[in-house]
């Protein structure tokens with residue numbers, strides 16, 4: 001196969017090319033995402049109502065759908081420089097092995113100790129908490145990547161960090177927990193007996209392995225009841241997607257350097273932050289009518305918010321303490337089966353991406369767990385990187401699209417987000433290798449039962 005000699009295996013931007021500002025995709029949307037609502041009154045949430053839970057500057061970012069660019073404070077840029085700009089890799093070896101005429105690129109976010117893109121937002125959120133004079137933050141973590149990233153960010157700025165870790169991950173991933181403790185965080189398996197909401201969930205679902213939705217409720221309760229603390233969230237919210245826009249801005253800058261225009265952009269979708277960040281500047285062009293791209297969200301068949309969920313106002317957490325968000329959702333009471341891509345086990349989806357999907361501006365597919373691990377292993381053996389199970393959802397679909405190009409002979413350019421590494425996921429890989437991995441997919445009846453519990457809106 002002819003190699004495109006002009007384009008290196010890795011496109012690095014230099015330090016000075018690190019983006020100066022985050023991009024707020026909502027600014028370019030004519031039909032904005034629906035506002036967050038107060039769960040009691042169903043009126044749009046005001047900044048004051050959120051201020052007991054979230055940091056002030058983050059609330060400002062959350063509620064602003066007009067400002068296109070937010071300058072990245074110098075302290076955050078300095079931290080970014082330790083691991084960014086992240087490389088954009090041309091997957092020549094993968095292309096050759098697949099025998100596809102497609103050109104495949106991936107943006108690699110696994111180049112930091114937390115092992116994922118989550119650090120991009122963690123450092124920003126810790127910075128704003130510190131600026132506000134707070135002493136600590138609480139959060140939830142599913143697979144553990146967010147908790148790790150936040151622990152790193154909090155230790156950098158000298159903040160306390162209290163993490164509620166979904167119980168099945170806590171048990172499956174003791175090393176993740178120890179990394180968090182290395183960075184000074186305290187880690188509690190969720191649901192726990194430390195909070196009222198945790199006790200209630202345990203009473204209703206004894207033996208539950210937990211979910212992100214219920215860990216969120218516990219973390220919020222703890223933050224609200226602890227002086228000088230606020231709650232921070234690593235996905236789903238628009239502020240997180242704003243911080244993650246650094247992924248897309250760098251990707252676009254790297255492609256622009258070589259005059260490459262992607263045809264297809266693919267990302268895995270849990271709460272939507274890496275996908276929203278990766279596609280941000282490309283979707284912006286699409287919204288402004290300057291370019292067109294196929295954009296594909298990939299989700300697990302076990303937790304299919306886009307592909308089988310409904311577009312409705314729902315609670316962001318099981319305990320129903322967070323604001324209501326209009327999003328594609330499986331219902332806040334939906335507890336997905338113990339899928340191995342912990343970071344994708346969330347019942348809802350970012351509101352901006354939900355609105356864009358609703359408008360037909362992007363596509364979504366769901367993939368089975370064993371197909372995902374097959375792609376993960378294939379990729380690891382060819383490209384060298386051991387991918388996170390979450391990221392491997394995007395790999396699966398990138399490979400599928402490249403194989404379609406092989407059939408049709410089309411030389412499409414595919415870009416996907418490789419959000420992290422899978423070193424802490426070896427028990428999942430082990431299940432796959434031993435043929436013990438299941439592909440549980442929820443039934444329509446299960447989903448209907450969950451939809452029936454959506455909040456009634458007048």
Ligand SMILES: *Cc1c(COP(=O)(O)O)cnc(C)c1O
Pocket residue numbers: 115116117118143145146234235236268269270271272273274275343344388390391419420421
């Ligand atoms: C958390 C996580 C995801 C999913 O979260 P999004 O907010 O949807 O991006 C994907 N990949 C990795 C490696 C993660 O840690």
